Amino acid sequence: MQIRIQTFTVNKRFPLTISRGTTAQTTNVWVEIESDGIVGWGEASPFAIGEQRQTTESILAALQSVAPALEKFSPFDRQEIEQFSIASQLPSAARAALDVALHDWLGKKAGLPLWKMWGLNRDRIVPTSVTVGINTPEAAVGRVRDWVNYIDAKVLKVKLGNPEGIESDRAMFAAVRQAAPSAKISVDANGGWSLSDAVKMCEWLAEHGVVYVEQPLPPGQEESLLPLKQKSPLPIFVDESCFTSRDIPKLADRVDGINIKLMKSGGLSEAIRTIHTARSHHLQVMFGCYSDSSLANTALSHLSPLADYLDLDSHLNLIDDPFTGAIIENGCLRPNDLPGLGINRF
Structure with missing residues (x-):
């Protein structure tokens, strides 16, 4: 399977303030997984909780580092891909982008919505x-x-x-x-x-x-x-x-x-x-x-x-x-x- 990774920036109509600060703009990561002429899409967005900080840069770098190794898998190998991603210590947001893209691919392959x-x-x-x-x-x-x-x-x-x-x-x-x-x-x-x-x-x-x-x-x-x-x-x-x-x-x-x-x-x-x-x-x-x-x-x-x-x-x-x-x-x-x-x- 082929993996393509790019970023996109989104802006809030109204900045959101919570107890930890204010957010008005974020840059998220878009993942595409292609196999058999079908393309599945996934997204990762940055977040921070205490010392757990998953930035756009860290998510992007992590995905780019494992993308070549993931190409040997089929989108049907979701269990193996998940275990590989965990073993590779991918940030959870990066794993989410891959997992969502694999589910999207599977639904398109079956011709059915996930629900x-x-x-x-x-x-x-x-x-x-x-x-x-x-x-x-x-x-x-x-x-x-x-x-x-x-x-x-x-x-x-x-x-x-x-x-x-x-x-x-x-x-x-x-x-x-x-x-x-x-x-x-x-x-x-x-x-x-x-x-x-x-x-x-x-x-x-x-x-x-x-x-x-x-x-x-x-x-x-x-x-x-x-x-x-x-x-x-x-x-x-x-x-x-x-x-x-x-x-x-x-x-x-x-x-x-x-x-x-x-x-x-x-x-x-x-x-x-x-x-x-x-x-x-x-x-x-x-x-x-x-x-x-x-x-x-x-x-x-x-x-x-x-x-x-x-x-x-x-x-x-x-x-x-x-x-x-x-x-x-x-x-x-x-x-x-x-x-x-x-x-x-x-």
């Missing part, structure tokens, strides 16, 4: 949330109105963990709730709270109709999740504390759910394992994204019938997304009937 190959029901896909980043109360309200006008958003994810403290969080959240009184709202602190602040905020947010709280504590403080869960009236989900299925057993007694992202997990293959592992531990499942284009978000949309909550909105905030794929219908991101991922390029 149909997996026997999934698109009618079970729940609406995706759209994200309101940390900002002033006035700016946050403006962002809510932008989303409502754009896709009639009814599910919001509000980023909290403001470095200025929980009073700033409360002021911004109160403004968002007033602007969207009927919306379902979850909160993501991106590890921006201490244990004591997390307890206070979970109690306060429960009074304001929040559905769940995501990553209230910094990664590395997983021991404190247990006393938080015991005191919190809201379900606790983790994102930065959970990369793959192997992380779940040690988290299962202290959280209610986990956030699966392609770039953390290493692709659709590990995402499936993570879903089943979470279910076996009686945990709920949500899907999330980084600065992913329609390519990566469409890939996860094929598995979306298996998720309880979805946060696949990053491509909706891009002014120059080079791909088209899954579309928004009644707030739900639905994959189409085209073979493989069902992705086209402008």
Whole structure:
């Protein structure tokens, strides 16, 4: 099989601020795998969690270093390719790009969309949330109105963990709730709270109709999740504390759910394992994204019938997304009937 690798840059319509900083532009990596006249597409996007930093440059260099060795494989050799990628210490985002491209190739070879190959029901896909980043109360309200006008958003994810403290969080959240009184709202602190602040905020947010709280504590403080869960009236989900299925057993007694992202997990293959592992531990499942284009978000949309909550909105905030794929219908991101991922390029 032949492998082609290139980068593309995407710009956000609205810069996104979380507890760790602001992102307005990213350069992602596009992978093409060709065999038998069929081309499969995959994407890697950079991200950083603590000391875990997967930059565009490191992802690109890793893929370029293994591309010659991968050419001996067939796209049918997905298990062997995955083990080779792990042994070669490829960053998880690089593995994700390869794995998604292999799945896309297989679907195109079979002439079927992935959701149909997996026997999934698109009618079970729940609406995706759209994200309101940390900002002033006035700016946050403006962002809510932008989303409502754009896709009639009814599910919001509000980023909290403001470095200025929980009073700033409360002021911004109160403004968002007033602007969207009927919306379902979850909160993501991106590890921006201490244990004591997390307890206070979970109690306060429960009074304001929040559905769940995501990553209230910094990664590395997983021991404190247990006393938080015991005191919190809201379900606790983790994102930065959970990369793959192997992380779940040690988290299962202290959280209610986990956030699966392609770039953390290493692709659709590990995402499936993570879903089943979470279910076996009686945990709920949500899907999330980084600065992913329609390519990566469409890939996860094929598995979306298996998720309880979805946060696949990053491509909706891009002014120059080079791909088209899954579309928004009644707030739900639905994959189409085209073979493989069902992705086209402008």
